[in-house]
Amino acid sequence: MHLHWFRSDLRIHDNTALDAAASQGPVLALYIITPKQWQQHDDAACKVDLWRRQLIELSADLSRLNIPLLIRHCDWWQDIPGVLLDICQQYQIEQVHCNAEYAVNERLRDTAVQQHLQQQHIGFSSYLDQxxxxxxxxxxxxxxxxxxxxxxxxxxxxxxxxxxxxILPAPEPQAILPIQSDPVPQQIAGFQPVDPHxxxxxxxxxxxxxxxxxxxxxxxxxxxxxxxxxxxxxxxxxxxxxxxxxxxxxxxxxxxxxxxxxxxxxxxxxxxxxxxxxxxxxxxxxxxxxxFPQVSRHQPFKQHTAKLAWRQVPDDLQRWQQGQTGFPLIDAAMRQLQQTGWMHNRLRMIVAMFLSKNLLIDWRLGEQWFMQHLIDGDLAANNGGWQWSASTGTDSVPYFRIFNPITQSQKIDPDGTFIRQWLPELAHLDNKSIHAPHLSRSVKAGTLDYPAPMVDLATSRDRAIAAFAALKN
Ligand SMILES: Cc1cc2nc3c(=O)[nH]c(=O)nc-3n(C[C@H](O)[C@H](O)[C@H](O)COP(=O)(O)OP(=O)(O)OC[C@H]3O[C@@H](n4cnc5c(N)ncnc54)[C@H](O)[C@@H]3O)c2cc1C
Missing domain, CATH: 1.25.40.80 (Serine Threonine Protein Phosphatase 5, Tetratricopeptide repeat)
Structure with missing residues (x-):
């Protein structure tokens, strides 16, 4: 019997490892729920819930192929070798198949599993798929x-x-096995229920x-x-x-x-x-x-930027997180993130640059906030995007090219449609004022339920450029 271990490959079509397992004999499928590890990785509740909901679909798809889906729970990845070995021994598995994952902890986990299984003469094959x-x-x-x-x-x-x-097809249905699939839990311990929206x-x-x-x-x-x-x-x-x-x-x-x-x-x-x-x-x-595995260990790609004098300003960080900066495009984007678990790419760049340049707050705090809220949170893309925006990454934006959130707003949301959707308190403003209500003569001071800008764009830009330039000395 072969075991396919599902991780971030929750599908039956064009699944390289599942296809390989199914072509070699009867297959059993496994998914391991690891709440503490996921929390340590800052995986967002909405993302974990998508995995959970997808497991329900996957289990139904697999049952049409007569592949039972086992579900096991353990808090940490260090416990996984033992969990896998138990299953292999219980079901006389000769080989475990999975699709490769590339971050440091994922690779350490897989090496530990492989070594543990090999000691018991159980094969472990990892495939290029992602x-x-x-x-x-x-x-x-x-x-x-x-x-x-x-x-x-x-x-x-x-x-x-x-x-x-x-593209590979889904495996053909196999002969029925006398093994029951496990139920998918209604909720994952340690993660908040997700907004139905x-x-x-x-x-x-x-x-x-x-x-x-x-x-x-x-x-x-x-x-x-x-x-x-x-x-x-x-x-x-x-x-x-x-x-x-x-x-x-x-x-x-x-x-x-x-x-x-x-x-x-x-x-x-x-x-x-x-x-x-x-x-x-x-x-x-x-x-x-x-x-360059240092990037998944919280290190900048450009080592010299590790010395940058980031500001320690938790209140400013919180205003950015909550969409209360006083810059409508930034605030609309941050609220889109909180309310949908997703943010448009251009906005990710703009809000990331605002945090790391205008607020001069360590990009890692923004990276973490994104990871904790994104339904598509992905270590490589998130880290790459943050290091690009903060000018600490490889092939990143030059540190002196800083997006201006007001001119960006006028350019990419000219009639304010996006801002109006996420900031109803500004919806009544005209197309010009909506990008910078505090600068508009048509908006009377004190009439808006919306904060004044938290920084001056010109001076904060100069401050960021000076901080980066100082690294050269
Ligand atoms: C600060 C920052 C953080 C980001 N964090 C993530 C993240 O956690 N997860 C994530 O998937 N993407 C991330 N991105 C990349 C990009 O913003 C998203 O992939 C994109 O917005 C997803 O929307 P889409 O599916 O409509 O993309 P589309 O424009 O339709 O692109 C198709 C696919 O290509 C990939 N892709 C597109 N742009 C990028 C990019 N710049 N880098 C890497 N992959 C890309 C994605 O898988 C995307 O689904 C981040 C970008 C920035 C600037």
């Missing part, structure tokens, strides 16, 4: 990991031209992921380059929660884009090319995580 390319296979001429995205992308492109990763925004199930992907590929992908920066439009796929839980696969995304491009990889359609490029950013940050 990514298009094995980390370490896209390298510079001297064999190192790329630090610059453009160069990384060019090599990926060449590999895709040479060999396009294919968030559940509604992000329904579980592979079919929902495919629907989103198909709709995006049919209706929006060709406009992606022009619309992706406007948060009031549905210009992006909103697939990140599905990709990060593995409800859909990266290959399914790539093939949907290719289909929209009539099979032509990096052809003339700018929208499709830009979207595939974003998929490669996802890939890039995962490779960075493996090549």
């Amino acid at each position: 990514l298009l390319f094995e980390p370490g296979s896209i390298t510079t001429k001297s064999g190192g990991y790329f630090k610059v995205f453009g160069q990384f992308k060019r090599v990926c492109q060449q590999h895709l031209y040479d060999q396009l990763p294919q 968030i559940v509604q925004c992000w329904p579980a199930g592979e079919a929902h992921g495919w629907q989103r992907l198909d709709d995006f590929a049919d209706e929006a992908i060709t406009d992606y380059a022009g619309q992706r920066d406007f948060p009031a439009l549905s210009g992006t796929s909103q697939l990140s929660p599905y990709l990060s839980a593995g409800i859909i696969s990266i290959r399914q995304c790539l093939h949907a884009a290719l289909k929209a491009a009539n099979g032509e990889l990096f052809g003339p359609d700018e929208g499709i090319n830009t979207w595939i490029t974003q998929l490669l950013w996802r890939e890039f940050y995962q490779h960075i995580l493996v090549g």
